[in-house]
Each structure stands twice: as C-alpha cells, then as structure tokens.
Amino acid sequence: MLGLVGRKLIYLLPVLLAVTALTFLIASLLPGDLAMAMLGDQATPENVAALHQKLGLDLPLWRQYLHWLGQVLGGDLGTSHRTGETVIHAIAERLPVSLELLVIAQLGGLLIGVPLAMVCAVRPDSAIDRVISGVAFGMLSVPPFLLAIVLIFIFALHLGILPATAYVPLTQDVLGNLRSMALPGATLALLEWPIILRVLRSDLISTLQEDYIAMARAKGLKARRILFVHALKPSSLTLVTVVGLNIGRLIGGAVVTETIFALPGVGRLLVESIYTRDFIVLQGGVLFVAVAFVAINFLVDLLYAALDPRIRHGRA
Amino acid sequence: MAALDATGALDPAGAVARRRRRPGIVFWLATAWIALVLLLAVTAPLLPLADPATMSLLARRAAPSAAHLLGTDALGRDLLARLIFGARSSLAVGLLAPLVATLIGGTLGLVAGYFRGWIETITIGASDVLLAFPPLVLALAVTAYLGQSVPNLILVLAMLTVPAVTRIARAGTLGVRERDFVTAARALGASHTRILVRELLPNIALPLTAYFLVLVAVIITAEGILSFLGLGVPPPLPSWGSMIAEGRDSLDLAPQIAFIPAAAMFLTVLAFNLVGDRLRSITDPRRPGS
Secondary structure, three states: OHHHHHHHHHHHHHHHHHHHHHHHHHHHHOOOOHHHHHHHHHOOHHHHHHHHHHHOOOOOHHHHHHHHHHHHHOOOOOEOOOOOOEHHHHHHHHHHHHHHHHHHHHHHHHHHHHHHHHHHHHOOOOHHHHHHHHHHHHHOOOOHHHHHHHHHHHHHHHOOOOOOOOOOOOOOOHHHHHHHHHHHHHHHHHHHHHHHHHHHHHHHHHHOOOHHHHHHHHOOOOHHHHHHHHHHHHHHHHHHHHHHHHHHHHHHHHHHHHHHOOOOOHHHHHHHHHHOOOHHHHHHHHHHHHHHHHHHHHHHHHHHHHHOHHHHOOOO | OOOOOHHHHOOHHHHHHHHHHOOOHHHHHHHHHHHHHHHHHHHHHHOOOOOOOOOOHHHOOOOOOOOOOOOEOOOOOEHHHHHHHHHHHHHHHHHHHHHHHHHHHHHHHHHHHHHOHHHHHHHHHHHHHHHOOOHHHHHHHHHHHHOOOHHHHHHHHHHHHHHHHHHHHHHHHHHHOOOHHHHHHHHOOOOHHHHHHHHHHHHHHHHHHHHHHHHHHHHHHHHHHHHHOOOOOOOOOOOHHHHHHHHHOOOOOOOHHHHHHHHHHHHHHHHHHHHHHHHHHHHOOOOOOO
C-alpha cells in the first residue's frame, strides 16, 4: 500500500508542475497584453509600462514563470487589482459555499441513483427498468443551466416555496441556508443521479449473475439480503470510481449553478473575474480549482486501492 | 422489493443487446430531428424569416401570431428567426469542434498506439495534463483570454476534447496492432502509412464515429453553457444558450422566450446522444447493455 502511494505521488508531481505551467502559459502566451486588458479604458502608455514592471512582464517568460511559481508555492496567488483582496483570501472565503454545494449534490445524487439502480437491476429489461433507464438517459441530455431555469420556474416563480437567488450563510441561519441551497443542490443532484444509476445498474446486473449469488440463493438467503449485502458491497468500488470521474463534471456544473443562483462560491468568483477582466483572480482561481481537482482524483485513486485488495497488492 | 427470481435475470445483457441491435422508432425519430435541424440551419439565410437581430420595441414579448410564428423576445426580435439562426451557431460549434478533435485525436491515438515508445509517452502525458483540468473551467479561462468569437470557441472546445479522442483511438489501435492481418501486411512489405491507413484506421473508425456523435451532444451543451454565461458566441449572433439567458429575465412574464430555445437544445442534444449510443451499442459487443 505504501509503495502504491509512493508510485502515485511520483506521478503526481510532474502532473502538478505541468498544470502550473499550463495555467501560467494560458495567461501569458495568448494574444493581447495582460496589462492592457487589466487597465481597459485607462491604458495609457505610461500606465501600461508601470504595470508591466509591477507584474514583471518585462522579464523573459521562463523567469516570469519561476518567479510566479515561487510565489504560488509560498501561498501567494497574487492580489486582485480591482478589489485589493488577496486571491487566497477570496478563495478561502468562498470555498465553504462551493464545498457545501458539492456535498449536497453528491449525497442527493447517491440518494436518488443507488435505490433506483437496485430497482432496475433486480428485474433488468422489465417495464420499470426501461422507464427508469429511459428517464436517466434523457436527464443526461439536460444542460445544467436549463435544469436550473426549469426548477426556478416551478419552485420559485410558480409555487413560490423556495428562493431562487437569496443566499443565507450557514453561520447565520442553518434552516435559511438549507432553503437557499435547495434549488442549486437539486440542480446538481438531478444531473448526477443518472450517471450513478447507469454505472451501478450494469454493475449490479453482472454481479447478480455470479456463482456466489446463485449459491446464496440456493442456500435460501432472503432476496433483500442478497441484494444489499452480497451484491451491493462489491459495487461500492464502482461507486467510488463514478464519484471520482464525476467531480470534473460537478465542478463545471457548480460554476454554472453558483452563477445562476447567485451563490458566493469559487465558481462564481471565476465567472465574475472574467466579467470584470480581473485576470490575476482568474489565474489564481483556475490554478486552485485544477490543483484541487488533481488532488481529489489522487485521493479517489488511493481510496479505490484501499477498497480493492487486487490493486492494493499490485495484481490487477 | 421483488424477489430475485432467475427468470428475469437470465442473460439480461443478451436480451438488451438483441433489442438494441435493431434501431427502433426512437432512433429514426432522433435521426429525423437532426436532419431537420441541420437543414434549417444550413438554409436559414434562404428561408423567408424575419431578421434575427431587428428589434421592435412596440412588439416586445409578443404572443405567437401570423407575423411572428413563435412570438418575439424581450427586445421584440422574432423568436423563430433567432431559433433557426441560433441553430446555426450551436451546430457550427457543435459539429466543427468535435470534427477537429476527432481528426487530431484520432491521428495522435493511432500513431501513439502503433509506434508506441516515446511518441506514446509524450502523447499520453500531454493528454493527462489537459485532463487534469476540470474541462469547463479551462474552457471559460481560455475563451476569456483568447477573446469571444466562433472560431475561438471551436478551437478551445476542440482542444479540450482531443485527449478523450486520443485515448479511445489509442486503445482501439492497441487492441488490433498485434493481430495477424497487421503482421501479414507488414510481412508483405506494407509501409507504416499503409498499415496505419488501410489496416488500423478501418478498425477504429466506427467507435470513433460513435464517440464523435456523443461529443457533438457534449459540445452543444458546453457551447450553451458558455453562451448562457455570456462568454460564448458573441452578440448580436443568436445562440440557443444566450437566448435562454435572455429569456430568463422574462421567465415570469413570458416563459416561452426561454423554454422554446431550451426545448430545441434539449431535443438536439438528446437526439445526438441517442444516435451515438445506438451506434456504440452496435459496434461494441462487449458492453451491450451499457
């Protein structure tokens, strides 16, 4: 197990280095001058030159990168030229909102997806399986913003039972916070369950054909016990993989839902930094999200190895 | 929960496969919808439509009428014209980006899987780095720096999808490169190019085509998200995503302004997913049901 962690870590370092380099390069190599873009209407030659010097843009590219990387490693992602807030602080302030949203989405997706997958797998190709699988397939084609608008239309405008854009901090009012998280959380959960269902369903169907299930059945074990204990347990591995694979999709979905529902999360910070051409915040935010994404995938890999003895002992 | 009787569980995958191998009515409906949208998008300038950008402050949020078959939006622009011209934007990006990605990724995967060695290492390493970014976040950032335009959108979205195509093409190539017909071609003195194009390419063409169709659905969604956020197709060009964003402000007064383009987008994405999924289940005998 330790050897595996080591091997994965050795692979992780070059990927992280490349991620920082790419984040840096996107911002530097693309057409247009960063200083000009940042200054906008106030871009006089003197202002541009001053900002160039301040940002180190007059240095060769590789020195700019090393300088920037050194700052990043020291925990300095720069300072917003618009608000004067450090990027790290801006992210730290908004991270809990995004994390809460992702947890709600993931739990909601599992809560809908797992039971439905079991219903489908018990009688594959039955009428109920076809209906559920069909709905899941249809849901996979719904873009996140579209779903958000439908939910706003039904629950906020028509029924008037849930707020669409009134975020309440968790520390201020727990119930109010959950109410303001309900629609964005539901949006992401509804996008998440079809994937869980599809993967878990086909997994369960093939598990239920294994000899040991037939054996359990022959011994006279109850159907419910076979399904929950004997069949679902090996599929927990698959669930870990699916959850890991979906993080990227969820982060993208969170960017959209946070923007639509006006949640002060990291996703909305990124989108607003684009609107206001606050490129330092954008660069820091992209780097943060990418590194977090790599780290989550790394942890999922480890969890996967810890759950599966074949991988743990290097025999898979 | 029902009992686990064996009758239902007997070879369900086989049953599903048999049902799926015959393209049903749904498949043809989806194909017909794609054909209709494509036809309308291509012939849009020739159709007797109102100008999609002409505003009319006297006819804001008008209900459907003879003059405006689907009504007008919050600025009094004809919804039908915007819907069809919006299809042009969505499909231009949605078809061209996957096409570019399939050409580049297909070539890279084929070459990496056939020659292996350092070419493969570099290709896979570069793919891994691109895959290390959450795709939408990278798309947002790069378009923000590059500037909004339809060619830039195609470029960015293609770049983001190349790694996935590369992996599929490489996996397919690895699966056949040691087979007898490749060895035979090599023994007959065939050049690398000939083996790649005549022996290996036909074997990965079908899975790549199936994946291309799924990618179209993915990219139309991505373009929709970017345009919805105001970071995709630049105005005044209509796009389904930006139309839905504009309609959102009139959701209480005239919900059809958002829901008409939403329905068009959903049906188109669904149609591409359906056709791609059927094609994949036909070409992939190992996983018939999934």
